[in-house]
Amino acid sequence: MELALAEQIDLPKDLTDEEQRSLCFKMFNKFWHQASSQGIAFDTVGTMSISATLFALIAKHGPDTTAEFLDDLAKSVRSGEFQLSPKPH
Structure with a gap:
């Protein structure tokens, strides 16, 4: 039986918002890579x-609050905020 993610990882306490975002981004990227390596599109x-x-x-x-957030997010997407810059060769 798999343990919940929080039980598998010994996370430091009292992280700042930026530290939480950075750690979450790293964890999510690891998950994304694992899913991709198992054939998930x-x-x-x-x-x-x-x-x-x-x-x-x-x-x-x-x-309602979630819908407002999504409205703002849609504006950010349309303005190009989430576009990645091309990598130099």
Whole structure:
């Protein structure tokens, strides 16, 4: 039986918001790589991540606040905030 993620990792206490985001980003990238190496398509991981996030945000903040967040996020996407710069060769 697999342990919950929080039980598998000994996380430091009292992390700043930036430290939490950085650690979460590293953990998520590791998960993404593991899923990809097992044959799960990039789009599938992305879609499931968004779906899981929406369920969690709605549970914590309600549908109206979550919808407002998504409106702001859509504006950020349209403005190019999430576009990656091409890597130099």
